[in-house]
Amino acid sequence: MPDWGIIIPSVLNGLTTGALYALVALGLTLIYGVLHIINFAHGALLMVGLYAVYYLNAQFGLDPYVSLLIVPPVMFALGYALQRGIIGKAAHGRDENILLVTLGLAIVIENLSLYFFRSDTRIVDTPYSFKTVEFLGAFLPLPKVVAFFGALATAGLLWLLMTRTDLGRAIRALAKERKGASLVGIDIEHVFAMSFGLGIACLGVAACLLLPSYYVNPQVGHGFILIAFTIVVLGGMGSFIGALLGGLIIGVVEALGGLFLGESLGQIGIFVIFILVLIFRPTGLLGQKA
Amino acid sequence: MRQLAILIALFALIALLPLFVHSDYLVNIAIMTLYGALLGQAWNILGGYGGQFSFGHAAFFGTGAYTAAVFQVQLGINPWIGLAAGGLLAVAVAAFVGFSTFRYGLRGSYFALVTLAFAEVLRILSNSVPFTGAGVGILIPLKHGIASLQFASKSGYFFLVWAMALAAFLVVWWMGHSRFGASLMAVRDNEDAARALGVDAFRVKMGAIMLSGLFSGLGGVFYAQYFLYLDPYIAYGPANSVESLLVPIIGGLGTLFGPLLGAAALHAIAQGTNELIGDVPGISLALYGALLVAMVLFLPRGLASFSLRGLRQRLALEARGKRGHA
Numbered sequence: 001m002p003d004w005g006i007i008i009p010s011v012l013n014g015l016t017t018g019a020l021y022a023l024v025a026l027g028l029t030l031i032y033g034v035l036h037i038i039n040f041a042h043g044a045l046l047m048v049g050l051y052a053v054y055y056l057n058a059q060f061g062l063d064p065y066v067s068l069l070i071v072p073p074v075m076f077a078l079g080y081a082l083q084r085g086i087i088g089k090a091a092h093g094r095d096e097n098i099l100l101v102t103l104g105l106a107i108v109i110e111n112l113s114l115y116f117f118r119s120d121t122r123i124v125d126t127p128y129s130f131k132t133v134e135f136l137g138a139f140l141p142l143p144k145v146v147a148f149f150g151a152l153a154t155a156g157l158l159w160l161l162m163t164r165t166d167l168g169r170a171i172r173a174l175a176k177e178r179k180g181a182s183l184v185g186i187d188i189e190h191v192f193a194m195s196f197g198l199g200i201a202c203l204g205v206a207a208c209l210l211l212p213s214y215y216v217n218p219q220v221g222h223g224f225i226l227i228a229f230t231i232v233v234l235g236g237m238g239s240f241i242g243a244l245l246g247g248l249i250i251g252v253v254e255a256l257g258g259l260f261l262g263e264s265l266g267q268i269g270i271f272v273i274f275i276l277v278l279i280f281r282p283t284g285l286l287g288q289k290a
Numbered sequence: 291m292r293q294l295a296i297l298i299a300l301f302a303l304i305a306l307l308p309l310f311v312h313s314d315y316l317v318n319i320a321i322m323t324l325y326g327a328l329l330g331q332a333w334n335i336l337g338g339y340g341g342q343f344s345f346g347h348a349a350f351f352g353t354g355a356y357t358a359a360v361f362q363v364q365l366g367i368n369p370w371i372g373l374a375a376g377g378l379l380a381v382a383v384a385a386f387v388g389f390s391t392f393r394y395g396l397r398g399s400y401f402a403l404v405t406l407a408f409a410e411v412l413r414i415l416s417n418s419v420p421f422t423g424a425g426v427g428i429l430i431p432l433k434h435g436i437a438s439l440q441f442a443s444k445s446g447y448f449f450l451v452w453a454m455a456l457a458a459f460l461v462v463w464w465m466g467h468s469r470f471g472a473s474l475m476a477v478r479d480n481e482d483a484a485r486a487l488g489v490d491a492f493r494v495k496m497g498a499i500m501l502s503g504l505f506s507g508l509g510g511v512f513y514a515q516y517f518l519y520l521d522p523y524i525a526y527g528p529a530n531s532v533e534s535l536l537v538p539i540i541g542g543l544g545t546l547f548g549p550l551l552g553a554a555a556l557h558a559i560a561q562g563t564n565e566l567i568g569d570v571p572g573i574s575l576a577l578y579g580a581l582l583v584a585m586v587l588f589l590p591r592g593l594a595s596f597s598l599r600g601l602r603q604r605l606a607l608e609a610r611g612k613r614g615h616a
Contacts, residue, residue: 097590099398099402218572226407
């Protein structure tokens with residue numbers, strides 16, 4: 001007989017973590033949908049965002065949630081510049097080259113931060129770090145609840161942007177048909193860079209929402225990379241709803257896995273999902289043919 | 291045939307090195323260069339000739355390394371058997387990775403992603419099961435002697451890795467002159483066209499990934515025997531995956547001699563920076579990453595393509611291409 005008094009809090013906790021995973025995966029899937037490449041620097045760029053939030057707090061005393069006004073726009077600019085200045089230029093018309101460049105960038109970013117920040121793990125101390133909210137008999141950490149709703153709101157904003165604005169239309173047009181989009185006068189390079197920037201801005205939001213209940217060190221991206229990849233594969237590459245759904249599923253699986261199998265083996269559940277999806281449904285839950 | 295003659299002459303020349311050079315320092319550099327060329331050539335089989343870019347060759351490398359170590363330390367089995375088993379288990383992992391991706395014709399991003407993820411999965415698994423020594427790692431006891439595949443002098447290791455690299459280079463030479471190699475390159479250049487001509491793309495790619503896995507696995511066994519210590523990060527971490535792909539990309543993708551050139555260049559650069567800045571954590575890998583970006587940006591076809599004439603042609607081509615776009 002399962003003890004619901006333990007399972008329900010665990011599931012709720014998983015959902016809040018899952019929403020953040022979804023946000024990270026959303027950026028990844030957005031970039032994949034338009035550029036048809038996996039951004040291997042995703043985890044490294046999330047780490048950059050986390051350090052930005054950390055230093056804004058440590059140096060200027062800025063609350064991580066106030067950093068929401070600063071970090072996402074800066075990350076957007078960084079993403080735009082990376083795509084325009086390096087990634088796009090390195091393509092030489094071959095997708096493989098983009099893959100290699102994002103991998104190279106990831107390695108550079110990670111190891112430079114190892115060099116500059118050392119491998120110490122740092123946290124941000126906020127007055128609400130240990131506050132909890134009671135819901136369905138479960139006590140949830142306040143920062144995680146905020147993160148949950150923040151992630152959902154960001155996903156909603158992104159959806160509005162994609163469906164209601166000219167930029168969103170241009171991005172979707174480009175995702176469908178590159179040549180056609182350029183023929184109707186869409187500035188391809190600009191829209192590519194905007195999409196990449198948006199994907200990285202999602203990481204900025206995730207970083208601000210994450211840090212009050214999480215930590216940062218130069219390897220922090222690693223943990224997210226595999227999870228974000230699994231979510232994108234699970235949800236279907238390029239699918240928005242798939243990324244959201246996949247994120248929540250993975251969050252819950254991780255929480256339950258940790259509950260029943262213990263912390264270090266808990267992640268195995270994620271890999272089992274990853275391999276099962278790979279073997280039985282490589283296009284993901286909601287994806288089209290790869 | 292001329293290529294084969296050059297290849298054999300080159301390896302014969304390299305084999306003379308430990309006879310004349312008695313400095314352990316220099317022989318060690320030669321060993322590490324051959325080892326890099328071995329890993330690079332393994333990657334080149336799949337990535338250069340097959341066009342399937344793996345970001346997780348550590349999955350094969352680490353499996354070979356751990357097999358050799360676990361066989362000796364936990365099971366007390368002779369390392370020569372471990373050598374064979376390491377190669378074979380790496381092939382098995384490669385076959386599993388290949389089967390689960392190539393079956394659906396997944397390639398490009400997806401393949402890179404899956405290989406990387408497999409390496410990560412294996413890293414975390416090896417970090418949590420007891421027989422690999424988990425996070426503490428596994429230490430192979432020192433026991434010099436040919437029977438225990440350990441050598442008191444560097445030149446023993448030199449000839450071990452030399453033989454492995456020679457085998458890899460010979461296989462790649464054979465690929466350049468065989469039906470299998472031709473089919474593989476056809477799949478790389480245009481999979482649909484290759485299929486239309488009756489090439490079984492799935493089988494050809496499976497062959498390539500298994501060969502690639504074999505030599506990566508052998509490289510792993512060599513690593514285990516040479517350094518006698520493994521932990522999950524060394525075996526399955528990103529450093530090996532990156533070095534494997536960087537070597538042929540620097541040297542020249544899909545060329546027979548590219549990996550040798552690339553390994554030599556990479557080690558010269560790594561050695562040089564080490565002397566200049568010293569061994570600072572993160573710097574050597576950061577340099578590898580920067581090299582990768584720079585190579586793809588400026589010299590996407592590797593050092594092998596680098597000649598003044600080639601450069602001029604490339605510039606002319608690019609100028610024409612830009613005009614074409616405008």
